[in-house]
Amino acid sequence: MSKQFTYQDVAEHNTKNDMYVVVHDKIYDVTKFVDEHPGGEEVLLDVAGQDATEAFEDVGHSDEARETLAQLEIGALKRQEGDPVPNAGIPGAVSPQAQTGAATGLGVGLYAIIILGGALAYGAYQYMQQ
Numbered sequence: 001m002s003k004q005f006t007y008q009d010v011a012e013h014n015t016k017n018d019m020y021v022v023v024h025d026k027i028y029d030v031t032k033f034v035d036e037h038p039g040g041e042e043v044l045l046d047v048a049g050q051d052a053t054e055a056f057e058d059v060g061h062s063d064e065a066r067e068t069l070a071q072l073e074i075g076a077l078k079r080q081e082g083d084p085v086p087n088a089g090i091p092g093a094v095s096p097q098a099q100t101g102a103a104t105g106l107g108v109g110l111y112a113i114i115i116l117g118g119a120l121a122y123g124a125y126q127y128m129q130q
């Protein structure tokens with residue numbers, strides 16, 4: 001089993017010379033990679049010691065980038081209550097927030113509108129036939 005890190009453990013490695021990031025709940029030591037990153041060191045410094053899932057996915061990194069990432073893996077994230085929830089940024093994937101919140105409400109509301117619209121149309125049709 002891979003080594004487990006808490007979010008706090010990762011947060012301590014937030015400098016250019018000692019940098020961990022979280023991507024999809026895995027921990028990566030990107031210290032040696034910072035200078036080589038084609039996207040520059042600034043963007044990595046922005047997410048140093050944090051969950052970089054969203055930033056990483058938003059850019060649309062290539063498969064090669066994902067392979068590089070895999071080589072830097074040092075462990076997995078042990079989630080604890082109160083940790084920031086990442087937004088994976090994968091098209092089509094529903095984030096935990098979206099599942100519980102407004103999205104579900106809107107879904108039910110839409111069904112209601114469609115059914116109501118159908119009923120009204122049917123009523124109007126019956127009325128015209130009279």
Ligand code: HEM
Pocket residue numbers: 021023028030033037038039040043044047052055056059060061062063064065066068069
């Ligand atoms: C955490 C590990 C990361 C790895 C291993 C990595 C790797 C790479 C690689 C290999 C490329 C070259 C293009 C490609 O193959 O897709 C690249 C480009 C890029 N990366 Fe990352 N990246 C990481 C994180 C990030 C983060 C957190 C950001 C934040 C926004 C970022 C922003 C960019 C940008 C903007 C480019 C495009 C550069 C250009 O084409 O001019 N990367 N990255």
